[in-house]
Amino acid sequence: MRLRALAGRAAALLAVVLLVGLLPWLTRNDPALTILHARYADRPATPGTLAAIRAETGLDGGPAHVLGGWLGGALRGDFGTSWVSGMPVGPDVTAALGVSLTLMACSLLVAVLVAGLLCLPVLRLGARRRLMGRGARAGVVGAALAALPEFLLAALLAIFFAVQLRWFPAVGWGTFGAVVLPAAAMGVPAGALLGRLLDDALPAAFAEPWAKAAVAGGIPGSRVARHALRRSVPGVLPQFGFVLVGLTGGAVAVETLFAIPGLGGTALGAALAQDLPVLQSSVLVLLLLGALAGLAVRGLGRALVGPALRDRALPPLVRPRLTTGRGLRWAAVLLTLAFVGVVVAGLLRDPYGIDAAVRLGGPSAAHPLGTDSLGRDTLARLGHGAGRTVLTAVAVSALTLVVGVLVGLLPGATGLTETANALPAIVAGLLVAGVAGPGAGAAALAVAAVAWAPLAAHTRALYEQERAAPHVAVALSMGAGRRRILRRHVLPGVLPPVLHHAVLRIPAIALHLASLGFLGLGAGPPAPEWGRMLSENMPYAERAPWSVLAPAGALVLCGVVAVLWAAVGAGARGRGPRGARREAAETSTPVDRVTGSAARADGAPVAVGART
Numbered sequence: 001m002r003l004r005a006l007a008g009r010a011a012a013l014l015a016v017v018l019l020v021g022l023l024p025w026l027t028r029n030d031p032a033l034t035i036l037h038a039r040y041a042d043r044p045a046t047p048g049t050l051a052a053i054r055a056e057t058g059l060d061g062g063p064a065h066v067l068g069g070w071l072g073g074a075l076r077g078d079f080g081t082s083w084v085s086g087m088p089v090g091p092d093v094t095a096a097l098g099v100s101l102t103l104m105a106c107s108l109l110v111a112v113l114v115a116g117l118l119c120l121p122v123l124r125l126g127a128r129r130r131l132m133g134r135g136a137r138a139g140v141v142g143a144a145l146a147a148l149p150e151f152l153l154a155a156l157l158a159i160f161f162a163v164q165l166r167w168f169p170a171v172g173w174g175t176f177g178a179v180v181l182p183a184a185a186m187g188v189p190a191g192a193l194l195g196r197l198l199d200d201a202l203p204a205a206f207a208e209p210w211a212k213a214a215v216a217g218g219i220p221g222s223r224v225a226r227h228a229l230r231r232s233v234p235g236v237l238p239q240f241g242f243v244l245v246g247l248t249g250g251a252v253a254v255e256t257l258f259a260i261p262g263l264g265g266t267a268l269g270a271a272l273a274q275d276l277p278v279l280q281s282s283v284l285v286l287l288l289l290g291a292l293a294g295l296a297v298r299g300l301g302r303a304l305v306g307p308a309l310r311d312r313a314l315p316p317l318v319r320p321r322l323t324t325g326r327g328l329r330w331a332a333v334l335l336t337l338a339f340v341g342v343v344v345a346g347l348l349r350d351p352y353g354i355d356a357a358v359r360l361g362g363p364s365a366a367h368p369l370g371t372d373s374l375g376r377d378t379l380a381r382l383g384h385g386a387g388r389t390v391l392t393a394v395a396v397s398a399l400t401l402v403v404g405v406l407v408g409l410l411p412g413a414t415g416l417t418e419t420a421n422a423l424p425a426i427v428a429g430l431l432v433a434g435v436a437g438p439g440a441g442a443a444a445l446a447v448a449a450v451a452w453a454p455l456a457a458h459t460r461a462l463y464e465q466e467r468a469a470p471h472v473a474v475a476l477s478m479g480a481g482r483r484r485i486l487r488r489h490v491l492p493g494v495l496p497p498v499l500h501h502a503v504l505r506i507p508a509i510a511l512h513l514a515s516l517g518f519l520g521l522g523a524g525p526p527a528p529e530w531g532r533m534l535s536e537n538m539p540y541a542e543r544a545p546w547s548v549l550a551p552a553g554a555l556v557l558c559g560v561v562a563v564l565w566a567a568v569g570a571g572a573r574g575r576g577p578r579g580a581r582r583e584a585a586e587t588s589t590p591v592d593r594v595t596g597s598a599a600r601a602d603g604a605p606v607a608v609g610a611r612t
Contacts, residue, residue: 079281100262107186114191119198145192147559150250154185171259201232244293249424332564346383360544381528393510400452401502408459420453440523443516507562
């Protein structure tokens with residue numbers, strides 16, 4: 001079984017590598033025309049000139065010729081020549097990789113510090129023996145921080161600490177101060193996510209029989225807390241791999257915003273310029289980084305757990321059921337009403353009307369949220385951008401639900417699902433932009449290309465649990481066919497929680513779409529899109545901060561509302577017969593960056609660290 005799973009992962013990764021290698025042949029634009037415009041702008045695009053360029057670059061063959069040439073060169077360390085500059089790609093990518101690795105290492109350090117700070121109160125309570133046998137009430141602070149996309153946090157940090165306070169440089173690389181804001185922008189959401197998972201796992205570890213026996217035996221509480229931390233970390237490690245992969249995607253936006261010469265910014269520039277050799281090499285290195293991160297996390301998990309993992313003797317950590325207070329419900333309702341009110345007020349205004357007399361105007365009675373650099377009403381563009389983004393996110397969520405359920409029901413699709421999980425939406429956006437060019441449809445396609453994977457993993461885990469249920473065995477013994485069992489006994493237990501999971505992921509999909517719009521890979525001007533609004537107004541952040549804070553606040557509010565409703569749903573729903581059987585299965589689902597929890601798709605208590 002392990003060999004089969006390993007072969008599936010290898011085949012899926014190979015398929016992605018082949019897709020990267022075929023980018024020059026898959027692109028809708030003529031590569032020869034792109035090279036001609038980049039290098040010889042004054043030469044006419046005659047058939048003879050284009051044919052000569054194709055012959056010079058090796059693009060005159062079929063897809064097998066293009067793929068073979070690229071793979072052969074990559075194995076030798078030769079990534080080809082840039083279509084734009086005409087220089088070898090390898091040295092530039094190597095230098096950019098060094099910068100990105102430094103930034104990712106600093107971000108990882110920030111993430112570990114943030115995670116430690118978030119779970120420190122739980123460890124203190126456990127050391128004082130106040131968590132023995134009962135659960136801790138998890139807050140939403142970690143989940144709210146985890147819901148912030150890196151590009152948004154980077155923009156907010158740049159506005160306050162670089163533009164307003166001038167404590168750190170706004171752009172550049174090479175000094176210690178230039179590392180602080182980018183590392184914080186990438187590390188804080190990742191650390192909040194890890195801290196949230198540990199905050200869920202630690203109370204369950206303190207509630208286990210061994211912890212109670214240790215306390216009864218007089219072992220100091222601080223020592224019990226250390227063992228509880230070690231007991232909880234292995235269950236979080238699989239999600240730690242997704243966090244590391246997420247850093248590669250976050251580096252694209254952060255490096256672009258702070259003008260850092262790293263691999264992410266290099267890949268984005270290549271995608272926008274259709275410089276496919278540079279894009280191919282950058283994406284390939286990003287994929288290899290993700291794969292190596294996954295292998296390192298698996299090795300660390302085996303080293304921490306030891307024989308218990310090999311012998312499958314490590315039971316899942318089941319966090320005690322939590323209840324939700326009225327304050328959390330009221331906060332969710334009030335913030336939702338505020339969000340809907342802002343959107344409705346914006347929809348009643350004209351988002352395209354230009355008034356040059358009030359360019360970068362402050363909030364007023366005529367323009368409650370001010371105006372942008374062209375004199376357009378910010379509230380109007382915010383409302384219409386919400387409608388565009390939310391509708392697109394709903395459509396993408398519906399598509400990913402169908403694909404995720406179908407793929408999750410296939411027995412041999414685990415490798416494909418894990419590979420898609422390890423591919424950040426921004427990296428997928430770079431690939432789609434390299435083929436189809438930037439645009440709203442390309443951004444939606446890029447998000448849909450990876451957003452189905454968590455739903456497929458969730459579907460597969462629930463399918464395995466439902467198929468092993470006693471009522472299915474009874475139906476089989478009575479002669480029921482496979483289709484009847486699937487339709488009447490398995491799918492009724494699988495589809496409702498997966499549907500709920502898909503609905504919860506709509507805000508996350510909206511944030512992914514906004515991030516692609518911020519990078520210029522989404523809808524083009526003058527479309528009122530939140531990410532584009534943030535990108536267009538960043539140069540005027542010092543003069544008119546409201547033009548940036550309005551879309552940034554909308555994105556933050558969207559994430560916080562999703563977090564609150566997820567917490568309300570988790571606390572309001574109890575542990576039913578089906579929910580108890582699902583607990584161990586659901587933790588195979590990757591952590592949602594909006595809800596900040598692993599597999600809280602149906603509101604049932606989480607079994608943290610279950611075997612998959």
